[in-house]
Structure formats: structure tokens, C-alpha cells
Amino acid sequence: MRTISSKSIQPxxxxxxxxxxxxxxxIGAGRVLSANPDGSDLKTIINEGRKLPDGLVVDVAARHIxxxxxxxPKRNDGSIVRSDLDGKNMxxxxxxxxxxxxxxxxxxxxxxKLYWSDREGMRVMRANLDGSKVETLVDTSQGDARPGLDAxxxxxxxxxxxxxxxxxxxxKGDDNAGQGRIFRAGIEAxxxxxxxxxxxxxxxxxxxxxxxxxxxxxxxRTLYWTDRGDPPRGNTVNRAxxxxxxxxxxxxxxxxxxxxEGIGLALDLKGGRMFITDFGGSVYCAxxxxxxxxxxLVFEGNLTGIVYVEFPD
Numbered sequence: 001m002r003t004i005s006s007k008s009i010q011p012x013x014x015x016x017x018x019x020x021x022x023x024x025x026x027i028g029a030g031r032v033l034s035a036n037p038d039g040s041d042l043k044t045i046i047n048e049g050r051k052l053p054d055g056l057v058v059d060v061a062a063r064h065i066x067x068x069x070x071x072x073p074k075r076n077d078g079s080i081v082r083s084d085l086d087g088k089n090m091x092x093x094x095x096x097x098x099x100x101x102x103x104x105x106x107x108x109x110x111x112x113k114l115y116w117s118d119r120e121g122m123r124v125m126r127a128n129l130d131g132s133k134v135e136t137l138v139d140t141s142q143g144d145a146r147p148g149l150d151a152x153x154x155x156x157x158x159x160x161x162x163x164x165x166x167x168x169x170x171x172k173g174d175d176n177a178g179q180g181r182i183f184r185a186g187i188e189a190x191x192x193x194x195x196x197x198x199x200x201x202x203x204x205x206x207x208x209x210x211x212x213x214x215x216x217x218x219x220x221r222t223l224y225w226t227d228r229g230d231p232p233r234g235n236t237v238n239r240a241x242x243x244x245x246x247x248x249x250x251x252x253x254x255x256x257x258x259x260x261e262g263i264g265l266a267l268d269l270k271g272g273r274m275f276i277t278d279f280g281g282s283v284y285c286a287x288x289x290x291x292x293x294x295x296x297l298v299f300e301g302n303l304t305g306i307v308y309v310e311f312p313d
Contacts, residue, residue, distance in 0.1 A: 019311050023065060024264060024277055025053040026301035032056065032067060032087065037268075037275075037308065039283060039296030045087040051079075055105035055116060055213075055305040058085070059129070066093075066114060066129075067305070068102035073120050074147055078102045080114065080131065093131025099123075100146055104157045104213045104305060111162070117155035117169050120147035123195070124155055124169050138185060139196035140171065152179050157225060159214040160187070161242075168204075168223065168242075170211040176230045180208030182223070184242075204244055205252060209234035213265045213305065215274075216242065217288070224255075226262035226276065235259040237276055237290065255290030264306035277303035 020037045023045075030048040035041060048069070056067035063085050071077035078101050080094035094102075100121030107114060107129075115126045115137075124138040140153045148154065157170035165187045173179025182205040189198050205211075209229020216223060221242045227234045236259065240252040256262075260280025267274050267288070275296075276284045283297040283306070 019313050020268070020271070021309055021311065022266075022275060022283070022306060023056060023058055023309070024283065024306035025056055025067060025304045026281075027052050027054060027070075027304045028302035031301065032065060032083075033300070035283070035297065037285070037296075042297065042300075045085075046083060046090065048081075053304065054103050056307055057105050057107040057114070058307055058309045059107060059109065060309050060311060061109070062129075066105060066107065068099075068105050068116055070101045070103070070119070071096060073101050076100050076146065078118070078121070080105070080116070080127070082131075093129075094127055094134060095131075098127075098131070098134050099125055103155070106158055106160045108160050108162050115158055115160050115167065117158045119154045119156055122146065122148040122153045122155060124158060124167060136195045137167065137187065137189070138169070138183075138198060138201070139194070141196065143196075151175075152181075157212050157214040159216045159223070161216060161218060163218065168214055168216070170214060170225065172210045172212065173208075176209055176234065178207050178209060178229075180211040180227070180229070181206045182208070182211055182214075182225065204242075205240060205249075208238075208252075211238075212263050215265050215267045217267060217269055219269070224265060224267060224274065226259070226265045228259075228261040228263060228279065231257065235262055235278075237262060237265065237274070237286075255288075256284070256286055256293060259284075263304045266306045266308040268308045270310075275306055275308050277306045279303065 032046040052070035077096040078099045083090040101119040103117045105116045122141040127134040159168040185201045212226045224239045237256040238252040260278040264277035281300045286293040
């Protein structure tokens with residue numbers, strides 16, 4: 001696949017210089033952590049215990065952190081939690097059972113929505129920022145009972161293109177079976193279509209090892225994702241065109257290799273870089289083309305979701 005160039009956008013003269021911050025999750029100890037983009041000033045903000053946190057987002061304006069707790073994958077006890085940036089005022093906004101096994105989480109601030117994939121629930125879902133109006137947008141179960149046993153139907157990663165009103169998600173498949181796929185559909189289905197009977201779903205990529213978390217570079221129409229499957233195509237960060245041409249669909253480009261089960265992914269498009277976590281406990285940084293790779297942190301548990309945000313000074 002051709003190399004996709006990404007330009008670094010410099011701050012405007014007279015504008016406050018933004019201060020970047022990383023937030024990420026340790027599923028092993030049930031922690032929410034923060035650090036500077038170079039890995040310094042590592043802090044544990046919240047220590048919940050074994051609730052299996054997986055995806056998180058930060059609402060910069062409201063100064064809130066949201067994260068998903070998978071709970072027991074065999075029980076209907078997944079939840080979504082919110083707190084202040086310092087961990088105070090923690091509340092559960094989607095109570096246990098409101099979603100089965102919530103994974104990656106995305107914030108769509110303009111319309112006040114949270115989006116997530118529900119793995120064993122075999123769904124793509126959303127809710128208001130206060131947890132109200134929980135909806136199923138896509139149901140991949142094909143009538144299977146929950147918790148779903150067929151990993152080909154498990155929804156894991158999610159990304160939202162609010163401008164074009166599209167959602168993207170991964171279905172990972174069995175371990176290292178080459179069954180992983182990436183799909184796209186409209187955020188809103190036609191009124192006559194149910195979540196289980198949508199006719200606007202597009203299959204973008206298939207035969208992937210185990211695609212996990214997603215992120216989008218809308219300016220360059222590029223899709224990025226982690227893959228936790230086995231090498232050579234797994235344990236990687238990948239990218240590909242968001243709009244592959246039928247009949248001329250190029251293979252995804254592998255940007256980073258030798259991860260220890262890559263999970264979390266966050267793009268800093270202004271800075272021309274990305275941040276990655278893996279289940280081995282490391283946080284990495286690299287340019288968007290995979291060059292200048294740096295290991296920022298190691299042995300920090302079993303790391304899952306990560307987000308990069310900027311706060312005006």
C-alpha cells in the first residue's frame with residue numbers, strides 16, 4: 001500500500017499552547033492512569049479492582065473521563081463509568097447489565113453521544129453522555145443468545161465519523177484464525193430496518209488476524225487499528241484507506257510490529273504521532289507512518305484503552 005503522508009499542524013500565533021495528556025487503562029488491576037506524552041509524571045487516578053476496564057474517552061470541555069468496564073464476560077454485568085479528571089465524583093452512568101461486555105469507547109461531543117462495541121453482546125451501541133437512552137445500532141448476533149460464543153460476531157473496536165454520519169467497527173474472530181473484519185455503516189439506520197437487519201453495512205477489510213481498537217484520520221481518509229493476533233500480520237499497528245475501491249482493494253499497511261498483544265490506539269493528528277498500549281504493559285509512541293518508535297512505559301500491568309487529549313494552558 002502506498003505511504004499516506006500526514007502533515008503536522010502548527011499552533012496559530014496568539015493562540016494558547018495546548019498541553020497534551022495521556023490517559024490509559026490497566027485491565028489487570030482495574031486502574032485508570034495518566035501520564036505526560038513522554039511517559040513522565042505517571043499517576044494512578046482510580047483503582048477500581050477487577051472490573052476489567054477496556055475503553056475510555058475524555059471530555060475536555062466538561063473535564064470528565066468515561067470508561068467501560070467489561071465485567072464478567074459470561075454474565076450480563078458490563079457498565080460505563082464517569083468521573084472528574086482527578087478521579088473524584090465517580091458515578092456509574094450505564095449500570096451493570098445495560099450492556100454486556102463493553103469494549104472500545106468513543107465520544108461524539110457535538111451531539112452528546114457515547115459509542116461503544118459490545119463484544120459478547122454482539123452489538124454496536126450508544127447512549128447520551130449521562131447514560132440515558134441506551135440504543136443498539138447494529139446487532140451482529142444473527143439470533144444467537146447472549147453471551148455470544150461465536151467470536152466472528154464479537155464487536156470490539158469502534159470509531160465514529162460524525163461529519164459523514166458513519167460508524168466503523170471491528171469483529172475480531174477466533175484467536176489467530178484470520179477471521180478478523182472491519183465494517184462500516186451509517187449511524188442512523190433507515191426506519192424500516194432493525195439493528196439485526198441493516199442493509200447499509202459495508203465490509204471494508206477481512207481475513208485479518210485479530211483487529212482490536214480503531215482510530216480515524218479524516219483529513220487523509222485513513223483508518224488505523226491495532227491487531228493482537230500472531231505475527232507476522234498480528235501484534236501490529238495497521239492502516240488502510242477508509243474508502244477502498246471495489247475490485248482494487250489494497251492490502252493494509254503494517255506500521256508497527258513486535259507488540260505484546262496490541263490493544264489501545266490514539267492518534268495525535270496535530271502532532272503527527274500515535275500512542276499505543278499492549279497487554280504486556282507497555283505504552284509506545286511513533287510517527288503516523290510508524291517511524292521514530294519510542295517505548296514510553298513498560299511493565300504497567302495489562303494495558304487496554306488509551307486516549308490523547310489537549311488542554312489549553
